[in-house]
Amino acid sequence: MSLLLRRRRYERTRTLLHDWFAGTTRPYSNGYSGPPGGPPTPGQIGPSGGDSEDTIARSIPSQKAKKIEWGPTVFKAFESAATTFVSLMVLGLAGYGYHRYYKYLVLQKMERAFDPGDPMLELANQGKQTSTSVLIDDEKRWIRRKEQEKIDAILNGKTRGHYHLIIGEKGTGKSSMILDAMAKVNGEGISMFEAHADLEIFRIRLGKALDYEFHEDYIGSLFSIKGPRDTTALLDIERAFNKLEKIALKRRKRVGRPLVLVINSTHLLRDDEDGQDLLELVQQRAEQWAASNLVTLVLNSDDYWVYERLKQYATRMEILPVLDLPKQEAIAALTKYRQTYKQEKPPLKILEQVYDRVGGRLSYLNRVARSPDMLHTCENICQAEKTWFLNKCGILGEAMDDDVMDQQKYASAAMVLAKALVAQEREVGAKVHPEDRYLLPQMPLHKAREIMTRADFIKSYDHNNIFTIDAKAMVRADSVPMQNAFREICSEEGFDDFLEATLDRISAIESLGRTRELVAKDLVGGAEYKIKGRPDRGDGITVRMLSPDS
Known part of the structure; x- marks a missing residue:
């Protein structure tokens, strides 16, 4: 109880x-x-x-x-403050944890981008089929070139300590050799993407190649927080390269060889302030990565201006020129193509005629080998090049209007240079060894500018595939069909007179532009004007209007 x-x-x-x-x-x-x-x-x-x-x-x-009447109020205030503090602390810890996880996830995704397999390689493999949908063996499809071994060593990581510029005319097989080298290692440790003139598109393609979203999927944007993406495309590219460095450092410790980043079609960048800033940024990173063996950068370009721009600050850059095939290799390649596509072996005479018309350009040889009539296809290619040249650089003669003078300056300079190359071909053609008689005539870049009397047009000619400038600064026709077009145009009757009349008309228009007219009004019979000279010399003239009777 x-x-x-x-x-x-x-x-x-x-x-x-x-x-x-x-x-x-x-x-x-x-x-x-x-x-x-x-x-x-x-x-x-x-x-x-x-x-x-x-x-x-x-x-x-x-x-x-x-x-103690304030006791309940203080208790409730303390309880509310504690609840708010705990809520903010939990929210802060959750946000910090997400931020750390997001940065970890970004690096993991970028690291997986260099795993075996590459989107560019997969697209290329889809194209390794004939019109009959039969997969072609690599030994039958690709022509083994002497540059292939060096490109293989670059992409598999054996060649280190440099970054590389592959330069040559379009259609010579530069991209094909890069893809072939990637296929041999299944794209492991390699990423490749196409360049573009617009920096935003370049940024997106770089992000796709590296599997990097540039913080565009960051959840902080849901809270209207100004994120890192609110900036320029060039800064985004810099951030992507920073992430790539972290991945390269981690991978070098584990694998022991550098990553490889290939930028294809670098010539598509504009030769303006934005394009030059991007190229400078890429070169700075390439120099650093080459010195530390982190990343090997490979640039593929068709135009000379990229080399000219990079050469100013290059210390670890290596140049790999890719030219047309010589005669014997071109004939062997054409024979292999023809056997693959048409299951026939053409006679040597036909093969030599094809080489005379289109040269050793692999893209032309591949197109000719696919056609039923190879010689007819060669004529079509030459005619297309001639039409392209005339559409870009056709001259108008003495009757041209003064409004088109700027365009005619561009066209006449190209015609003058084409005429000089044809004349050089006629002078030295008989002295060349018969096996090398199809080598295109060429001249130094400074000599070409001297002949044209202009220094600014040659880069545009190179970009438009009319003339080409190689890594040794030698100027020649872009291809054998283009040289054939030069020869045909310059051999037409009256071409020299027509070109001379165009140049005279340009000179006359420029002279009119430099001339100033002095109009004297109300100067009738008996009136006169006195024009005084310099006061210290006391000279001058008098203009008097005489009457008709006198």
């Missing part, structure tokens, strides 16, 4: 203390401060003679009840 009374007394005391802290107690008539409903009766505690409820209530002074 005493245990039950103790239990009741304990519960009653706890209830009184709780109501007191909560501020819900009120004094009774006998001075007791307790819960509403009045003081308890003596029988509620029991006859044990222990501490009564009146004694417990009197132990709490009434004046203290007035001093």
